Amino acid sequence: MNRFTWIVLSCIFAISLWQTLVSATGVPHFILPSPKQVLDTLIKSRELIAWHALITISEVLIGLLLGAALGALTALHLMVSKTSRKLLMPILVFSQAIPVFALAPVLTLWLGYGIWSKVFMAVLITYFPVASNFLDGLRRTDRGFLDLASTMRAGKWQTLLQIRLPAALPSLASGLKLASVYAPIGAIIGEWVGASDGLGYLMLLANGRAKIDLMFASLFVLATFTVILHSVISIFANWLTRRAKGETKEVLENA
Amino acid sequence: MIKLTGSLKTGNNTWLFKDAELELVAGGWTCLLGSSGVGKTTILRLFAGLDTHGTFTDELKTRNCSYMAQQDLLMPWLDVLGNVLLGAKLRGETPDIKRGHQLIERVGLSDHASKYPRQLSGGMRQRAALARTLMEDQDLVLLDEPFSALDAKKRADMQELAHELLSGKTVMLVTHDPAEAARLGDKNAVMDTTGIHEMPAKKGASILAPEASETLKLQAGLLVKLRKDAA
Numbered sequence: 505m506n507r508f509t510w511i512v513l514s515c516i517f518a519i520s521l522w523q524t525l526v527s528a529t530g531v532p533h534f535i536l537p538s539p540k541q542v543l544d545t546l547i548k549s550r551e552l553i554a555w556h557a558l559i560t561i562s563e564v565l566i567g568l569l570l571g572a573a574l575g576a577l578t579a580l581h582l583m584v585s586k587t588s589r590k591l592l593m594p595i596l597v598f599s600q601a602i603p604v605f606a607l608a609p610v611l612t613l614w615l616g617y618g619i620w621s622k623v624f625m626a627v628l629i630t631y632f633p634v635a636s637n638f639l640d641g642l643r644r645t646d647r648g649f650l651d652l653a654s655t656m657r658a659g660k661w662q663t664l665l666q667i668r669l670p671a672a673l674p675s676l677a678s679g680l681k682l683a684s685v686y687a688p689i690g691a692i693i694g695e696w697v698g699a700s701d702g703l704g705y706l707m708l709l710a711n712g713r714a715k716i717d718l719m720f721a722s723l724f725v726l727a728t729f730t731v732i733l734h735s736v737i738s739i740f741a742n743w744l745t746r747r748a749k750g751e752t753k754e755v756l757e758n759a
Numbered sequence: 760m761i762k763l764t765g766s767l768k769t770g771n772n773t774w775l776f777k778d779a780e781l782e783l784v785a786g787g788w789t790c791l792l793g794s795s796g797v798g799k800t801t802i803l804r805l806f807a808g809l810d811t812h813g814t815f816t817d818e819l820k821t822r823n824c825s826y827m828a829q830q831d832l833l834m835p836w837l838d839v840l841g842n843v844l845l846g847a848k849l850r851g852e853t854p855d856i857k858r859g860h861q862l863i864e865r866v867g868l869s870d871h872a873s874k875y876p877r878q879l880s881g882g883m884r885q886r887a888a889l890a891r892t893l894m895e896d897q898d899l900v901l902l903d904e905p906f907s908a909l910d911a912k913k914r915a916d917m918q919e920l921a922h923e924l925l926s927g928k929t930v931m932l933v934t935h936d937p938a939e940a941a942r943l944g945d946k947n948a949v950m951d952t953t954g955i956h957e958m959p960a961k962k963g964a965s966i967l968a969p970e971a972s973e974t975l976k977l978q979a980g981l982l983v984k985l986r987k988d989a990a
Contacts, residue, residue, distance in 0.1 A: 648832045651809050655826040656895065658849035666849055670836045750835040750875030 537717040545717040567626020575634030612698035622694030629690035630683035641675025673748035677741035684737035765817035787945035825895035831888040833876040882913040937981035
């Protein structure tokens with residue numbers, strides 16, 4: 505059986521388990537709805553959910569893009585400037601000791617109830633894994649490559665862009681993969697703290713009105729989006745890694 | 760004349776070597792042998808102007824050179840041609856693609872110019888590295904055990920190819936293999952803790968056959984010297 509068949513089987517298994525639990529215990533639907541009820545709500549409220557999902561997806565995508573770009577640029581800058589590295593690294597490390605969630609209320613205060621406070625949360629949460637992974641990769645270039653570049657009288661910038669950068673692409677790729685899982689968490693936390701749109705807001709609202717089926721339907725949409733986002737980013741990240749290691753399709757076929 | 764004299768103190772204030780002296784044969788091969796850790800590679804890195812993690816007592820004018828190490832140091836993200844043209848690209852010059860192809864042909868990799876290092880065998884990778892070294896077209900060529908990772912047949916082939924293609928250049932070869940030095944060296948030297956000692960070397964410019972009695976005799980002489988130092 506191939507991988508896809510297994511994924512379908514494991515979904516069927518999980519849903520059956522859920523349905524059995526609901527039927528066997530006779531738990532009321534406002535505590536734990538059955539899969540069928542969640543599906544009905546998902547279809548019935550599809551426009552409502554889609555609208556809120558669109559908001560959350562935009563926050564996540566903009567946040568991920570900005571966070572990754574800023575993180576990558578920071579890594580390049582810290583690689584080039586030793587002074588910046590010495591000055592900024594302690595700040596960066598210290599900033600990671602602050603739980604991003606604790607900043608959510610103040611971000612809402614500063615940036616308002618709109619999408620930007622959530623985008624900023626996603627930026628904050630994705631920035632560090634990208635910056636630190638990429639910087640680590642840039643700094644761990646094979647000593648021999650740098651010696652070779654030095655005997656070739658390569659300039660500092662040329663060495664950075666043509667040796668260190670391509671050699672660090674696998675590290676950048678693992679940073680991006682982490683960031684793709686973190687970004688939705690950032691956006692949802694932001695929505696919980698203060699929002700009038702988005703899946704996080706919808707989940708809180710549904711929970712408060714005992715519409716647990718709607719809560720589960722939103723959660724399902726969010727989880728599906730996160731899985732798709734992570735898969736797309738992984739495909740891109742793995743392509744980057746293969747490119748950096750010179751693993752073309754032919755190599756893989758011959759191996 | 761390319762000559763090095765001096766002593767080198769390492770980071771923890773111990774002498775790696777003292778009063779070492781090595782003059783390279785202009786337009787020929789100088790082979791440096793010695794046990795591991797004695798400082799052969801450091802001598803080569805001093806010639807190359809590379810970081811040695813130590814303080815060298817004498818000023819040594821850094822010269823332009825091309826460098827080839829035990830690892831082929833091919834960039835995995837570049838194909839063979841890209842690797843051969845790397846030097847020019849790193850200096851921000853326009854690479855001479857035609858010459859790159861000619862050199863790839865001379866090392867026998869014409870059919871593999873657009874392949875990535877991962878697709879090549881160890882021997883082919885070292886030949887690609889040799890083409891890249893030739894592309895740099897420097898008079899001084901520094902080789903740090905470039906053939907040591909190859910099997911016996913490929914090593915012998917590479918020695919002949921390198922000798923042919925690097926003719927006329929001043930070559931310094933750091934090696935562990937007395938047979939390699941016997942075949943290639945116009946000057947052979949053994950390094951130990953007391954300094955660098957010149958040893959007999961082949962006469963004439965051409966490379967010796969591995970089975971020639973002169974090769975075997977030189978090889979034996981070098982091996983005896985190496986073993987005496989180690990004891």
